[in-house]
Amino acid sequence: MQNDEGQPSQSIHHIVYCSQAVQHMDKDALEQIIVTARHHNPRFGITGLLVFGSGIFFQWLEGPRDNVTSLFKIISADPRHSDVVLLTKEDEFRERLFPNWDMELVAAEDISAVLEDAMHEASDPKQKNTLSKMLLELHKSPLGK
Numbered sequence: 305m306q307n308d309e310g311q312p313s314q315s316i317h318h319i320v321y322c323s324q325a326v327q328h329m330d331k332d333a334l335e336q337i338i339v340t341a342r343h344h345n346p347r348f349g350i351t352g353l354l355v356f357g358s359g360i361f362f363q364w365l366e367g368p369r370d371n372v373t374s375l376f377k378i379i380s381a382d383p384r385h386s387d388v389v390l391l392t393k394e395d396e397f398r399e400r401l402f403p404n405w406d407m408e409l410v411a412a413e414d415i416s417a418v419l420e421d422a423m424h425e426a427s428d429p430k431q432k433n434t435l436s437k438m439l440l441e442l443h444k445s446p447l448g449k
């Protein structure tokens with residue numbers, strides 16, 4: 305939605321987090337998450353993307369603030385992953401970045417760079433520590449090289 309000046313008239317909330325898969329995630333296991341997301345997210349006005357590689361999830365969720373916050377609580381408690389690190393939580397007056405993606409699974413080539421950036425920017429030592437552990441795991445695997 306836009307106002308008369310062509311600016312978005314509603315603020316959009318987004319949350320970005322990364323986490324570590326608890327078990328091996330094959331294609332079917334990832335598909336299961338995406339199918340659930342695509343079933344629920346449109347009803348709550350949530351769009352975004354999910355990256356998976358080397359045992360690490362990275363997800364961008366955007367939509368109305370209360371809905372994004374509630375979904376993030378549900379996702380954080382999901383036993384399929386642990387070490388959930390909140391990277392960004394922000395309100396912005398802008399259009400959605402991914403208006404057509406109820407939840408898109410994205411290839412993981414760039415995940416290492418994304419985590420390194422996040423680690424350099426994190427101010428909370430606990431976050432830095434978890435991110436550094438994740439990067440170590442990532443670099444042990446072929447995807448991280």
Ligand SMILES: Cc1cc2nc3c(=O)[nH]c(=O)nc-3n(C[C@H](O)[C@H](O)[C@H](O)COP(=O)(O)O)c2cc1C
Pocket residue numbers: 337340341342344345354361363375378379380382384385407
């Ligand atoms: C990494 C990850 C990302 C997820 N992303 C979403 C999502 O975007 N939307 C969603 O509804 N559920 C998502 N889930 C699943 C939720 O944690 C939860 O299992 C689901 O919402 C429960 O739906 P149900 O009650 O219909 O089984 C995700 C789970 C994981 C592990």
